[in-house]
Amino acid sequence: MSEPFSKPVVVIDNGSYNIKAGFACDNHPVSIFRTTVGRPKYLNGTYGRGYYDVYIGDEAIERSKDLDLCYPVRQGKIIHWDNMERIWHHIFYRELKVAPEDRSVILSCAPTTSWDDKVKCCEIFFETLNVPALCIKPQSILALFGTGLTTGMSVDLGRSLTEINPVYEGGSIAYANMQTNLAGDTVMQYITDSLAKRGYDFGEDTTDIVDSIMKQCLYSTLEATAPRKREDYTRTYTLPSGEVIDVSDEAFYGAEMYFQPDVVFGKSMPCLSLQEALATALAKCDNELQDELCESMVTHGGLVAGITGFNKRMVREVQALTGKNANVIGSPESYSVAWLGGATFAGMGESKKIWVNKKLFEEFGERIVRNRF
Missing domain, CATH: 3.30.420.40 (ATPase, nucleotide binding domain)
Structure with a gap:
């Protein structure tokens, strides 16, 4: 060694x-x-009784038809x-x-x-x-x-978790940690269901297509409640077959659910909006730290880079709710x-x-x- x-x-x-x-x-x-880890479906869970190939990562996803994925x-x-x-x-x-x-x-x-x-x-x-x-x-x-800071608010927008964690001088303020109970998986399911209601069934390619729509088409706007010109928010997506479909509603509401989940789903949801979770996390911190934390909010995770205008919308919502100056620091490579x-x-x-x-x-x-x- x-x-x-x-x-x-x-x-x-x-x-x-x-x-x-x-x-x-x-x-x-x-x-x-x-x-991801994948094992052959024919094993039926009887692992360890004989030799078999185990596939990891993208190889497992590519062979998902024949594998049990974990x-x-x-x-x-x-x-x-x-x-x-x-x-x-x-x-x-x-x-x-x-x-x-x-x-x-x-x-x-x-x-x-x-x-x-x-x-x-x-x-x-x-x-x-x-x-x-x-x-x-x-x-x-x-x-x-990774952003060059030691104090600020970490806003992690992941596939299975949206988590807010204040950090002061390189140490986590654990008691102020907040989760919204809404994440990328929720967005994916919403888009999948919305397209299915319109008659689109992509079979085994559904996950890949919806994932691509999330990365390419989602956007946030500061005029979410104001009338908008149709051409300003039209979004289209080209399927592998070459067919072009309109995903304007999915692109808008997929991002909007972070800020107005009840409006998107049309019912009261057991989750917090992103700005409510951020305001609650701030309120749990000492008063003298709140301004500094609010001015250094770092968004990261696999989802945020694909949502155009997300950080600007987040600034407006947090300022409106807390009355504090807010600043969001993002990165085009937020996933890393x-x-x-x-x-x-x-x-x-x-x-x-x-x-x-x-x-x-x-x-x-x-x-x-x-x-x-």
Whole structure:
């Protein structure tokens, strides 16, 4: 085993939809693939009784007709540890092509990750993968680091989770964490149902087509309640067959549900609008911090970059609700902001003080995890 930091650190950003991995010396992940594991359907769950191929990431999605797919991360929480271990193993040996025993690792986690789950991560990385050192950091903190900040509001718009987490001087204000109970999966289901009502059935291609519509067509406008010219908000999408369909309603309401969920669904919904969740998170913080937090709101996650005008609309809604000056800091590569923050953190001299090496974990176990992470 090499010295913990003799070679570039590996940075892994776990996501419910995609996982990002690469080296801290780079400015972009080497590998981005679906957080998915697939096993042949003919096994009928009888795993381990004979040899069979296991497919990971995009390979699993491509063979989805013949595989049972498992998504080991749901709403930021690892729910299937064996499959998550397979994905991490795949990252080292297939994606990055490096030996884990030669590389220290920065691993992102959700702000609400439990101590037990952090300990479990340490057990896998130290005892199974045999890495020399590990650091586990919340995605909310890493997203701010990736934007050049240490204080602000992390606004994570993911596929299975929309989460707001205030961060002060590089530390998470955990008691002010908020979730909206509405995320990218909700948008995907809405668009799927809306197109189905209009008679569009794309069969096994539905997920890919709706996902493409979400990335290309969604938009937010400041004039959401005002009359608009038809040509200003017409959106079309070209199907793989070449047919062009009108997705104007889906493009508008798919983004609008973040700000007016009750209006979009036509009924009271058990979720918060984004601005309500942000205002509540701010109100839970000390008064003297609120202005600084509101002026540094960082949006990140796989969905936000595809919604034109989203950040401007968010500024207006937050200012109208809180009466405070608001500023949203976005990125055209918002899906990798947290990963970039991990790479940035690895280069900070002070960061080495909170890493856990294998010897420390073997000696102190859970105590050192609580102390450092």
